[in-house]
Amino acid sequence: MILPTGASSFKNAMEIGAEVYHTLKSVIKKKYGQDACNVGDEGGFAPNVQDNNEALNVLMEAIEKSGHAGKVKIGTDVAASEFWRSEEKKYDLDFKNESGGAPEMKKTAEEMIEYYKAWFSSYPFVSIEDPFDQDDWEAYA
Incomplete structure (x- = not known):
């Protein structure tokens, strides 16, 4: 889960969240193919990663490529x-x-x-x- 803690407003947080989400989709598609971009029942992607750290690294890549490094934190269930x-x-x-x-x-x-x-x-x-x-x-x- 991404948490745009560095946003200046709720609107900005929504923009950051959407930009990271769409960037994440692009990163996943490039690394794992189109099928990995299917969305699960809770709205998240589920690429076939080997371990948790691989998933976190993909997420970090998307945060950085979206231009929001430093503004986004991570949460997980x-x-x-x-x-x-x-x-x-x-x-x-x-x-x-x-x-x-x-x-x-x-x-x-x-x-x-x-x-x-x-x-x-x-x-x-x-x-x-x-x-x-x-x-x-x-x-x-």
Whole structure:
């Protein structure tokens, strides 16, 4: 999610948001092809990226190419409940891999915190929603 925190007004924020969105579509089309520009049920693009950092790098490229670097921050809804494995007490970052995925892709809450810290040090994040499973109370403590 892009957050135009550097906008001078609501109107300017809408302009920045639209410009970044359309630039993002162009960046995705160039890198991944026209089919990757299909819009999901919540209005976002879903290109076939290899990992989260690749997606964030594509987003950063669009922000820069749109001319709004420094005016736009990033927010995300991790929806960690979708990849929480309660029996293991781990978050499976490779949950879409039907063969089970690599063991190093299963993270404890502490490892997820470090993962998020790396995001915050590398990208202009200002918001993160649902970083842990809704019942993983220890992670929130």
